Amino acid sequence: MRQTFAFILPVVAAVALAACSASPSAVDYDKAAADALKNSFQARGIATLDRLEQDQANAACAAADISGQPVEEKLAKAIEAANMKTVKWPADGKFLGDWKQGEVIAQSGRGLTWTDDAKTVNGGNCYNCHQISKEEISFGTLGPSLYNYGKLRGVSNPNSPEAKAIVEYTWGKLWNARAYNACSQMPRVGHKGILNETQLKHVMALLLDPASPVNK
């Protein structure tokens, strides 16, 4: 007999049937959801199935969102420490590139979907979530406004010793935002290879160079 469409995919809700005497527990549903995630996706182009694998940070933050209980402080600190270890500092010690190229990167939302290929130059997706320069009125609000980012933090010379702490923090935040906030919604731009070191330097300049429109 030919398998019918409805039965080709494994049935998640077997969990509900297995537990007909007692109500299924949250653990049963967790298992059913994990199984469903495993059977519901297929690799397409560069978007391969390993993208569904959960690291400690993603697993813990999703569990917190589902239960409505924030990640316990000790675990949050552990996640931040583990992510801090991934931060790679600029090889030549220079943190800032060209803000004009940074603006182009901030505008672009390209890259890493299954309709992109490995040669696509990735964008930073920055304006999708943040206000950045005042000139661009089409900005998202998922993240905080970054207008006047450097100015508000008193950065008048990014190469000065006074600016060192904020410059390094900004690099670390861009490289791996979860190093500072365990469940930050911001992509781990450096750590996940979304932008390379050179591109990150340009974005750094957009945020911190006093000549950048961001700080006007």
Add this chain to the structure above:
Amino acid sequence: MKNLLALPLATIVAGLATVGTAHAQSASEGIAKYREMLQDGNPAELFEMKGEELWKQKRGPKQATLDQCDLGLGPGVIQGAFVQLPRYFKDTGRVQDLESRLVTCMETLQGFNGAEIAKTPFGRGEMANVTALATFVATASKGMRFNLPQQHPQEKAMYEVGKRAFFTRGGTHDFSCASCHGADDKRIRLQELPNLTKNPGDGIGFAAWPAYRVSNSQMWGMQQRLNDCFRQQRFPEPKFGSDVTIALGVYMGVNAKNAESIVPAIKR
């Protein structure tokens, strides 16, 4: 139908120009107004008409109509079916959404190969017909309010699975559905984002699909909407009618209880 397809660009540019340097809020009002103007002659009507024809036509190896298709309210009952989907179906033993249920009907009544349809790209062949049929069926519940059943254990299980899938982070950007749709009054660029963890309001979010998309002149059902969400999330591709897509439908549909369906909607 009016000559509306010639209109959009000029209208939206005019809408934005009136805003000038004013902030983004006014720009989104301009876009909302533009959508309202389009609603008068929504091209989705063409897909609805095509769907109605397909429903009544004898098709497939069995040369049968879909008159006996049971969408949850009994064979052939169309009105009101959409606002109670996804739901559990005894004959398949599964919770199904509108589109996967239509494929089951095409398979059992008309003799089509459902697995083949499920593998067909959106907009092509019988998959395009599924979208037209879904538009027809959903439109019959226009103005009705969502009220998904949650009595069956599998319906409850799918809600719980959907909730978990909604918050699962993954891909290169660590995005989940909740990254964009987990809070009120957020935007990507100028696009307003519905909060899908609750009832986002009449005709918003789950209550706005199937919809006609002006930007690419395509009719999209919820399966394609979810497919493109996951593409932008940088996830691998969800299979048509897969557990995660249906579970997300249950999660959004139950959360949208009492929201009015404005389907077929029109989108940018």
